[in-house]
Amino acid sequence: MAVTVETHGSVAEAARALAQGGVYLGGGTGIMRGVNAGAVQGRVVRSSDPALRVIRSTADGFSLGAGVTMAQVLGERDLAFLHAAARSVGGPQVRAMGTIGGNLFAPHPYGDFATALLALGARALMASGSPRNLDDLLRDRDRTGLVAAVEVPRPRDPRAFGFVKVQRVKPRGVAVLSIAAHLPREGGRLRGVRVAFGAMGPAPLRASAVERVLEGATLDAATIARAAQVAAEGLTPPTDPVATGWYRASVVGVHLKRLLERMV
Amino acid sequence: MALKPVTFTLNGNAKAAFTEDGQNLLDFLRRSVGDLSPKYGCGQGGCGACTVLMDGAPVLACLTLAEAAQGARIETAAGLAGAALHPLQEAFMERFAAQCGYCTPGMLMAARALLDRNPRPSRDEVIEAISGNICRCTGYEPIIAAILDVAEGRVRA
Ligand SMILES: Cc1cc2nc3c(=O)[nH]c(=O)nc-3n(C[C@H](O)[C@H](O)[C@H](O)COP(=O)(O)OP(=O)(O)OC[C@H]3O[C@@H](n4cnc5c(N)ncnc54)[C@H](O)[C@@H]3O)c2cc1C
Ligand code: FES
Ligand code: FES
Numbered sequence: 123m124a125v126t127v128e129t130h131g132s133v134a135e136a137a138r139a140l141a142q143g144g145v146y147l148g149g150g151t152g153i154m155r156g157v158n159a160g161a162v163q164g165r166v167v168r169s170s171d172p173a174l175r176v177i178r179s180t181a182d183g184f185s186l187g188a189g190v191t192m193a194q195v196l197g198e199r200d201l202a203f204l205h206a207a208a209r210s211v212g213g214p215q216v217r218a219m220g221t222i223g224g225n226l227f228a229p230h231p232y233g234d235f236a237t238a239l240l241a242l243g244a245r246a247l248m249a250s251g252s253p254r255n256l257d258d259l260l261r262d263r264d265r266t267g268l269v270a271a272v273e274v275p276r277p278r279d280p281r282a283f284g285f286v287k288v289q290r291v292k293p294r295g296v297a298v299l300s301i302a303a304h305l306p307r308e309g310g311r312l313r314g315v316r317v318a319f320g321a322m323g324p325a326p327l328r329a330s331a332v333e334r335v336l337e338g339a340t341l342d343a344a345t346i347a348r349a350a351q352v353a354a355e356g357l358t359p360p361t362d363p364v365a366t367g368w369y370r371a372s373v374v375g376v377h378l379k380r381l382l383e384r385m386v
Numbered sequence: 387m388a389l390k391p392v393t394f395t396l397n398g399n400a401k402a403a404f405t406e407d408g409q410n411l412l413d414f415l416r417r418s419v420g421d422l423s424p425k426y427g428c429g430q431g432g433c434g435a436c437t438v439l440m441d442g443a444p445v446l447a448c449l450t451l452a453e454a455a456q457g458a459r460i461e462t463a464a465g466l467a468g469a470a471l472h473p474l475q476e477a478f479m480e481r482f483a484a485q486c487g488y489c490t491p492g493m494l495m496a497a498r499a500l501l502d503r504n505p506r507p508s509r510d511e512v513i514e515a516i517s518g519n520i521c522r523c524t525g526y527e528p529i530i531a532a533i534l535d536v537a538e539g540r541v542r543a
Contacts, residue, residue: 124407124408125407125408126407126408127407127408127451127453129453147451150449150450150451150454151431151446151449154410154431154448154449154450154451155429155430155431155449157408157410157451158410158429158430158448158449159429166407166408168451168454193443212431212518213434213517213518213519214444214496214499214500214514214515214517214518215431215434215437215444215445215446215496215518216431216446216518218443218444218445219445219446219449219450
């Protein structure tokens with residue numbers, strides 16, 4: 123078998139084509155490696171729909187086309203709250219090519235930007251027009267359709283959102299882990315807490331044990347210590363050449379503590 | 387397999403060539419178009435030796451589909467020199483920033499992308515701009531110094 127590449131003018135047509143099998147190519151930084159090696163065979167579907175590259179502000183945040191690149195995010199001052207996450211992905215070339223849609227499906231240990239989106243409570247808008255929350259989508263990435271856009275709520279207080287990527291090799295290394303925390307406050311207490319980890323499971327996931335500690339609490343030293351203690355609870359992080367699962371589980375609390383201390 | 391025509395500009399000159407499904411831009415430029423300046427290092431996005439500019443942005447030619455270059459403006463290291471060498475090329479020579487030279491075309495294009503966007507980068511910005519490019523020979527310092535020489539006007543444009 124060989125590769126056949128189809129380019130569709132609209133997202134809807136690309137989605138219809140994909141429904142009959144094949145793999146979607148966004149920026150290609152993940153997929154092309156397999157194409158070059160002969161590991162990807164059969165239909166490769168792309169779309170030239172300009173809507174995929176559009177960044178729009180909405181009533182409560184932003185709609186980012188799935189084909190928006192990390193470099194595009196970095197070029198938008200209004201998206202400053204996402205800059206740390208976008209900057210953490212690869213080097214300049216990967217950021218010029220790699221898309222938000224592709225990051226949602228990037229295999230472990232990738233998905234740093236998706237981790238930030240998950241903590242922000244972003245939703246994927248599927249090509250079919252139906253929304254899907256990222257918790258569901260990231261839990262079941264194999265059986266998903268084409269994502270057309272991602273809707274990201276704007277954090278009411280940008281200081282309530284923090285992101286850190288822990289890497290071994292600076293500056294272009296893959297993640298040991300990444301952490302994104304959205305900690306809105308009401309009357310001094312944390313309300314609507316969302317914390318996500320990247321590279322701590324097969325895909326970016328919510329740090330449920332940490333969220334349970336933080337929700338309703340005040341962000342003080344005792345709370346931070348308790349959150350750090352439970353950081354790895356219920357998780358079995360993967361082992362890869364960057365770090366063992368044991369190492370990831372051992373250090374995640376330390377890095378969470380440092381991030382939370384920055385956000386006090 | 388059907389051949390697909392691709393028309394684009396390469397270093398300012400109109401070009402047309404055929405690509406096959408799945409062919410990457412690096413292979414296309416080298417084998418179908420005859421520009422041997424972008425290098426094949428890894429074919430996986432890890433080394434940056436294949437860096438070219440596509441509509442002004444630095445991209446990895448090995449991870450770009452050749453057919454995505456349809457209508458695009460492609461620039462490679464082969465197009466840097468006019469009647470004289472490009473200032474970046476002069477500075478790389480002056481600073482001994484090329485030893486085996488394999489990484490050099492990619493480094494030059496990553497540097498070019500930076501200076502086009504930000505003509506007076508800081509040292510940290512230079513380091514960041516070449517962070518997707520690997521050099522096994524120089525230890526990077528001469529490359530950083532060469533790019534800063536151009537940015538800070540020590541090499542005449
Ligand atoms: C050298 C290098 C360094 C990297 N460093 C990092 C890093 O630090 N952090 C990180 O997170 N990633 C990293 N990556 C991985 C990758 O570049 C990014 O995750 C990028 O965001 C992937 O986007 P893409 O558009 O290039 O994906 P593609 O390769 O186009 O696609 C990746 C996967 O997503 C699917 N997909 C793409 N778009 C959609 C869509 N709209 N709807 C449904 N499915 C879709 C594809 O079918 C495929 O399965 C790196 C890659 C390389 C080569
Ligand atoms: S050959 Fe393209 S990055 Fe190595
Ligand atoms: S000069 Fe040899 S790899 Fe850079």
